[in-house]
Amino acid sequence: MNYSVIKSSGYILVHTPDMVLQNGTTQTVERLSNPESEYLKAVNNHLRSYDEVVSYAPNQVYIGNVTPAELGEIEKPWFKNNLEKATRQGKFGEIMPQDEFIAMIKMEDVFDLVKLDKEFVKEVMPKLEANTIISENKIKNLGEGVEYNEIKELVDVQHSEPIFNDSKLVGCVKRAHDVDVNLNAHVMLENLVVKASGVIAFENLIKKNNINVEDIDYVIECSEEACGDMNQRGGGNFAKAIAESVGAINSTGSDVRGFCAGPIHAFIYAASLVKAGTYDNVVVVAGGATAKLGMNGKDHVKKEMPILEDTLGGFAFLISKNDGISPIIRTDLTGRHTVGTGSSPQAVIGSLIMDPIEKAGLTINDIDKYSVEMQNPDITKPAGAGDVPEANYKMIAAMGVKTKQIERKDMMNFIKVHGMPGWAPTQGHIPSGVPYLGFAKDDMTTGDVNRAMIVGKGSLFLGRMTNLFDGASVILERNPGKVEEEKIDKDEVNKLIANALRNFGMQMLED
Amino acid sequence: MDLENQNRVKDLTEKHGAENIVVLFGASEAETAGLAAETVTNGDPTFAGSLAGVQLGLTTYHAIDEEFKASVDADVFEDQVGMMEMVLELDAIQEEMKMIRTNFCKFL
Structure with a gap:
């Protein structure tokens, strides 16, 4: 693909x-x-x-x-x-x-x-x-x-x-x-x-x-x-x-x-x-x-x-379009917080983090870097909101423990290896997953990151139309370097023509 | 605490009576949970909302408080809150909530 x-x-x-x-x-x-x-x-x-x-x-x-x-x-x-x-x-x-x-x-x-x-x-x-x-x-x-x-x-x-x-x-x-x-x-x-x-x-x-x-x-x-x-x-x-x-x-x-x-x-x-x-x-x-x-x-x-x-x-x-070099965006491996997901933290982490990972047949350890809400903790901690990226990494690790993908004693190490400190200003949409995309290009071309996940969440309830919040995620991967051409398979074409002729014939008989 | 939420707590208390209300928090930081709990017990410490100077003294718990955990179905708790028990600083939050209950709750 x-x-x-x-x-x-x-x-x-x-x-x-x-x-x-x-x-x-x-x-x-x-x-x-x-x-x-x-x-x-x-x-x-x-x-x-x-x-x-x-x-x-x-x-x-x-x-x-x-x-x-x-x-x-x-x-x-x-x-x-x-x-x-x-x-x-x-x-x-x-x-x-x-x-x-x-x-x-x-x-x-x-x-x-x-x-x-x-x-x-x-x-x-x-x-x-x-x-x-x-x-x-x-x-x-x-x-x-x-x-x-x-x-x-x-x-x-x-x-x-x-x-x-x-x-x-x-x-x-x-x-x-x-x-x-x-x-x-x-x-x-x-x-x-x-x-x-x-x-x-x-x-x-x-x-x-x-x-x-x-x-x-x-x-x-x-x-x-x-x-x-x-x-x-x-x-x-x-x-x-x-x-x-x-x-x-x-x-x-x-x-x-x-x-x-x-x-x-x-x-x-x-x-x-x-x-x-x-x-x-x-x-x-x-x-x-x-x-x-x-x-x-x-x-x-x-x-x-x-x-x-x-x-x-x-x-x-x-x-x-695929250039054979830049990180590929796995649009077939996305996470969604759906209407039916529920609002408990594990339901949220399940839908945004675990679903795309499971779909890919991977574990949380196979994602080298998670880019979550990358708010700068210098700003949020004094305001009582804690270290937002760290809290997200803890939740991913805790979910890993619950699903037996990591040991509880390894949680802090998981956070250190797969997480990053937050650096983005608290401008709402600005820190939400995407601040890492610039570094992702370097890390996944010349660096040692093979997979990253970009995760964003939003507080829809602030608009007073729903009590729900929202979120989505997608996996990025190092480019394998092969740009696939659109191939025309001769057998497939023959099969399509045969089917079309058969349908046409059936239609004629019915008429 | 959000000004609109202060209004909602105040309205519900007037409707049902303060002795019949329990406010359950889910804040991830002890300080934030404490400020919110203080607002519905001793009044809004920021003097910005409708609970400024209003001492409702409501009963308050955090979702990870032992008292709350003991009062709900264990499977449901595990399903909904279990993961967060590994994430949150339980001691700090429980201590903060206990302090608020001891000092300001009128219905315990």
Whole structure:
């Protein structure tokens, strides 16, 4: 069987300290309910500088400069052990600073909703011109900016959403409609952030891997926002908007949603579309979530640590026809949390982990690496949510004990060998299984990993339509190196023709 | 604890009476389980939800508490919770829940 492959990956982060305070829901809710709170006063003192964010080891893993194994060797908490040598650019992507990103939001705005201060535009321009992923045409879209007073009035009088940089008002997003709540300034900012961060991830994917963007046939976007108006709130779609922006002129696309499970669904769709021959090259892309910035900020401040949820995340993957080299995606070995699965942890692990393994005739030991919800424990542990990947690995190991595939005494060793430390920011869909795909390509071509499983889960109940949650998984394998051609079997053809003639004859007799 | 869940607990308590309610938790961390249990006994410690300053004193257990385990069918427990007994830090969770029950539960 000729499977599709995970060809290339792009991963980006955007440092957005002002958006933590202005747009993260933990902070915006606090401002509404308790505007004089001590927490809000403390937020600015707990924000990291851009250099600190770049030097933060989990962020360097996310963009591909440090491996998960190397991260595991660094003493926790990682925010106390920043790397001495760290760079903005990584093998998979980059960490963009806030000022450039604000300009990107304007460049991705095709309805003239974003207004930026003239002075700010002047200051950021040299940085934009030096950025290789931003084309001259896009810089032209930026324009010269407007006077500060115009922005102030738009914010104070006309319900625009302010944009701050270094605590200074440098721009705003206007509402796109007078009364439509789905096009108000708040929603437009969130959606433009998804689009802009998705574009940065896509550009890094194609530029760092020498991909001809015109070869891409289809784009699937899988973040957690929805774009639409009051008549179709989630009408869509980010995918085509991002494809247009990056010049993927031969592609169309659509959005896939499933809370944090969105990416694994999108990944399986993309792999299946390519395997079916519907398309040759499919990109799965996602932008970041403004609302989740500083989500656990209260706990971080209480524990006198930096607010670590200060970056937006983004990713893009190219799934292509079998090249005989890249890891194959075993679309015949998937796990699904079905409606009937049940919600107990062992039912979940059974459906997502054990089902595809049993179908393949393997044991849990035969999967070299499990990529689960790869949340960074530096962020989640102080907030009382524990070490999420480790908890998942413990569950897989415990299931292994229950099914007699490993001894109980070997659980911790299993976790060490088959697990990885979490490195992804808690942006919902961003950590959900897919952060490993970049490393998977290396580990399964030049490294010693032969099989990996990508697992994603999503909290559907947050949408109040069902009490269920969701999950899916798929196995990746080292490419055996043989690309099977479509063979025409002469005997099979003869049999088909004979059957057709027989049926035709029978039909004639009946008539 | 989620604000909506606080409302649900409060409404159910008003409807059925606090002495008739048992709240069962499944949180994976002792601290998280403790905070949730504190919310339905001594009131919301974050003062964000409808249980802020409301001391319901409800009876609370975690799914891995011995008292709960002894009160349900052993096969069902093994099927639904058995695996998690190997995963969770039982002592820390049980100690935290016991502390909440001792200090704040009114119906034991």
